[in-house]
Amino acid sequence: MTRTSTCIYHFLVFSWYVFLNFHISQQVGDPRKSKLFINGGQWKYLTFLNLFVFLSFWSLFLYDRELVYPKALDDIFPVWLNHALHTFILPFSLVEVILRPHCYPLKKKGLTLLTAAIVAYVSRVLWIYSETGTWVYPVFAKLSLMGLAAFFSLSYIFIVGIYLFGEKLNHWKWGDMMQLRNKRK
Incomplete structure (x- = not known):
């Protein structure tokens, strides 16, 4: 992967998470949503343990969604946001492993x-x-x-x-x- 394509890839992934961070921070106007971001707020989603987040979230979600993402949140957050936080991290991580060597x-x-x-x-x-x-x-x-x-x-x-x-x-x-x-x- 060339330096240019690496730069473009990182810019796109970074832009996606900047967008998510902005979108989540705009939820403060709704009292139901703002309660969810107390104590760590949107920063609780920024972790480098991407594969663990993906696997643990979806395993628990498929077992009993109320354990990690109660149905009540469906009225607050759109489905795409849930996937943006818990699903898209897997392909981004895999692309990173495949296209870029790490020391x-x-x-x-x-x-x-x-x-x-x-x-x-x-x-x-x-x-x-x-x-x-x-x-x-x-x-x-x-x-x-x-x-x-x-x-x-x-x-x-x-x-x-x-x-x-x-x-x-x-x-x-x-x-x-x-x-x-x-x-x-």
């Missing part, structure tokens, strides 16, 4: 940073609950303390698996190209 850090450093990001995110979710008494995702209200611990632990294992799978895909598609490029510099 992963050493495994220990990469997993340490990933763990720090996950701990920060889970801490934020728990802090919001402690401050408001409301869970960010309805599924958490259905779980006991042991269930929450199991959910977060299994999610962590799954996310680490996704990270390692992405690293393998990158190596499979691009081989040692990135290491050779770095040595030339």
Whole structure:
């Protein structure tokens, strides 16, 4: 992928998320909608764990949609917005893996940073609950303390698996190209 096409691709994906961010921020005028964006607001959607978001959201949605996206939200958010937030991230991520080589850090450093990001995110979710008494995702209200611990632990294992799978895909598609490029510099 040339630098120009990479730039165009990133501009298009960035533009899509800027549009979504703008659209969501305009929902403040409706009191029903503005309540949904308290404590993190639209920023809670900006995460680099795209495949996890896609798989966990749609798995829970297909099992029992009330756990992640209650029917009441259908009157507030259009269907396309739900797909923009939870579906389109998968093709964008796949295109990124296929068209652009990535230079992963050493495994220990990469997993340490990933763990720090996950701990920060889970801490934020728990802090919001402690401050408001409301869970960010309805599924958490259905779980006991042991269930929450199991959910977060299994999610962590799954996310680490996704990270390692992405690293393998990158190596499979691009081989040692990135290491050779770095040595030339």
